[in-house]
Amino acid sequence: MKILGIDIGGTFTDLYLVDNVENEQTIHKVSTTPEDPSTGALTGITELCEATGTAPGAIDYVLHGTTIATNAVLESDGVETGMLTTENYRDITHIGRHQRPQNYSIQQEIPWQDDPLVERRHRKTVPERIVPPDGEVEVPLDEAAVEEAATELRADGVDAVAICFLFSYLEAEHEQRAREIVEAVHPDAYVTTSSSVHPQFREFERFTTTAMNAFIGPPVTDYMSRFKRKLADAGVDAELHIMQSNGGIATEELVAEKPVSLLFSGPAAGILGGKWRSGANTPDREANNTITLDVGGTSADIGIVADDEIVEANVRETEIGGYPVMIPMIDIETIGAGGGSIAYVDQGGAFRVGPRSAGAMPGPVCYDRGGTEPTVTDAHVTLGRIREEFFLGGEMRLDAGGAADAVEASLADPLEMDSVEAALGVLDIVNNNMANAIRSKTVQKGRDPGKFTLVAFGGAGPMHAADVARELGVERTLVPSNPGVLSAVGLSTTDLQYDYISTEFTLVADADHDEIQAAYGELVEQARTRLRADGIDATEAMTIEMTADCRYEGQGYELNIPVGADGSLDSLSTIRERFDRAHAAEFGHSFADNAVEIVNERVTGYGELPSSELVAVPEKAHDVERHALAEETVQFRVDGETESRQTPFYDRRDLRTGHVVDGPAIVGEKDSTIIVPPDFEGRVREYGDIELVHME
Structure with missing residues (x-):
């Protein structure tokens, strides 16, 4: 079974090809082509197939995450x-x-x-x-x-x-x-x-x-039709499935009917990938509590997994571009903090980073594509943290001198500081922006970030993971395998998912269980019919989730609670008790004597699809020092002071299970760079994920 995941971002298009029969997983990155994103994607598919010797017609599933709907809005x-x-x-x-x-x-x-x-x-x-x-x-x-x-x-x-x-x-x-x-x-x-x-x-x-x-x-x-046609022209005849905002996959036909379901397609896939890798490293009997930090070229996307469940957005908060939308979606916080975020001094003399981005073209100054304004990536290059041979596997030249000159001219000189301090200042600002965004989804929601695992990915996420974790007091930070393409990987870990809803105002105390069961039965049959149309024939491959939007009589907004599964409705007394508990958890109190009203009946149908499987990394054979490629001077902020440290560089492909990398160190790979600061160490886990641990 060969599965191809394609995630098109603002700067790069990420591809992930997994062969579950041979246990082979291959990643690839190409520059995004903003004028027609499908062009860059097809270039990447062709290159990936040639590199792996895979016939395009041998691909069984194509799974796609896209920002086409988001950008249109x-x-x-x-x-x-x-x-x-x-x-x-x-x-x-x-x-x-x-x-x-x-x-x-x-x-x-x-x-x-x-x-x-x-x-x-x-x-x-x-x-x-x-x-x-x-x-x-x-x-x-x-x-x-x-x-x-x-x-x-x-x-x-x-x-x-x-x-x-x-x-x-x-x-x-x-x-x-x-x-x-x-x-x-x-x-x-x-x-x-x-x-x-x-x-x-x-x-x-x-x-x-x-x-x-x-x-x-x-x-x-139009984009979907064009993309499907280009896939066919390239010899890929597999069915095309698209990631939705709810974290599930849908067929191209359903997406054509409801394109609004794609508004957070790309970021949703990243959260799925983060949950998958975190779960693989979570000890048995412990719930998966994860903060996902996906830092790409233009933005940072933050998601939460609490008690094994991805947190969904409340209908009161679902919006894009300021427009309210009523579609099921994962709760994602997006800020303008990515590798391409531009650093500048504003008219009032304040030091700023983002949200404006250099994008794919011209990109950061170090890309040598005509960019003139310093970015977060340029700050890292100025500090000596990115080696050219790691960047896209050495396929892309980096102009380190140009990056340093841009930092000096645009930041250091106006602020009357040296270039190193200015570059570190860029990172301080963007790290604090990320930490504050995470606090809005944790501390402000009554969650202690220190009890969560921070999973950092995207091309730039692993470069900021340790600093953000230190700022939040997070004890456990994970950089998954292939972090730069984890959103593409996440596409291959989910299933078909369709949501159905019916509004029907009913007081629980006055309701007839059989009548509500019948209403849910109609929604359940719609979900099963849709899944059967998509080729999910066996009932055991279908999962039906039943929930309801409930409120106390007279309230203006609702809370969503589970009310049954696989077509069978729970008792009305159970639904009542469950809502009281949910209200107390959300608002700190409940009203046992107030009538509870069911407002919306909801059914979600899941259809099982083939998924990626975890591949273990061999045990270490030698001490990690033996794998150091080079040692160079890198600039760090240590206890508030700027220090130059001799820092070993490692190729992540050389690291094995059991290796421990003492900070300071930098671990490079084709799709990302991991920074291990002086007060951290990196521990390689069973499936190749690197755990960053703060050594106080």
Whole structure:
């Protein structure tokens, strides 16, 4: 079984080919091609197949993580979008909930008003009305009005249409019929409905999510079609699967229907990879508690695994680019702190790093591609921490002199300090930015980071791991094998995953267990039907998870709790007790006498896919000193003082299980560099992961 993982980032495209029969795992990196990311990916696939002697047609699965949807939103690179909505409700997506991102600012930008996904002139209303609580038709759909609106949108050059009617989550008949009419009038348009994207109450968020699905639909589907065609041209005929924001894999067909599910595709794969490697190094009987730190070229992505479960974002907090979205997604904190983050002195004379990035082109100054502004990577090069023969396996030349000159001209001279201090200052700032972002997901959520394992990966993560761990008081830090491509590796550790939801307001005390069981049964059958359509035939290869969004009667927001598994609903008294415990854990208190309301019924279906397997590294045969390649002067910050230390360099491929690398040391490999500061040591574990331990 050959599995190919492809993760396209802002600077590099990472590839991972695993052969579970031969126990062979091969990584490869190529520069991302921003004008068409599929071009760089296909170049990497061709090179990887040639290097391993793999026939493209022998690849069984292609798993893909992409930022195409994210970039389309953040760069406003979607299409001209129109909307059909219920008469008199044209401005729901503008008014929102009278919530302002910054409560006390009178000069703030409100994304859905200042840069709307659908311009007001393209929002058309039609007579129709579904009413709660049972979804009865109060006003029939005016089909002639739908046809007229679709004709106007076509004449206005609209390329995508979002159909969003009130209470369509109770009855989707009107939206489905309107879709048929729009597709007949404007067959070239990408048409989507709120009931197919996410049939949940709260019309502002549902409408905005559907509008975003339409806005990014054409560029995402065009990219997927182009990528699949190029795979076929290259001789790869394996089925294409795409990573979703929820941490599961979906087929290309489902992604075409719901491209909004890809908004955090790439970072989600990294968290899966981090959980997998951390779990492999977690002692038996201990829960997997992990902080994942994925530092790439443009950003740092932070995720949390608590008690073996990846933490998902609360619906109150799911947004991208300031727009609220209602889709299941892993809770990811992203900050502008990557290897390409630009360091500069602002107009007030303050020393800053990021969020602006040099990206793939021109990249850091040391890449010698025309970059002129110093970056985090340039700071490391200036300090002597990156050897050219390790960088992409020696395939890319580094201009160390250019990096040092840029640091001196742009930072050291204006700040009146020497270049070494300026470069160390860059790292101090970016490390503190990362640590503060981690605190927002741990300390501010009642979690002690000292009790978690920090897993650092991405091309730049292992260079900052020890310093960030020291700042947070983390005792155990792990740098996994192939850290620079761990997101691509993570793609091969997950399964198919599909989410289904139904909104139905029911008080637990008044509910009938059999009626709720029947409602869940419909969602379970939808999940199983979808999985069977994707080739998951055996029931034992399917896992069904049942949860509910619950709240105390009168509350404005809900908590999600498990209510059953594999189609069988737990008792209502168990659901009640479980919600009280969840509320106490989240808010510090519960109300045993208050009625509990079930708001949304949710079902997640998982379909088992072939996965990567762990490969053990041989035991050491010689002392680690024997494997040192060179010893050079490297600059470190030790107890607040700048020190030059003679530092051995190692090739990670030479290290074996049981080796202990005393700091200071630098361990290089093709896709990343690990820095072991003077107060740390690195211990090589069974599967090649390196544990960094603070030696106080």
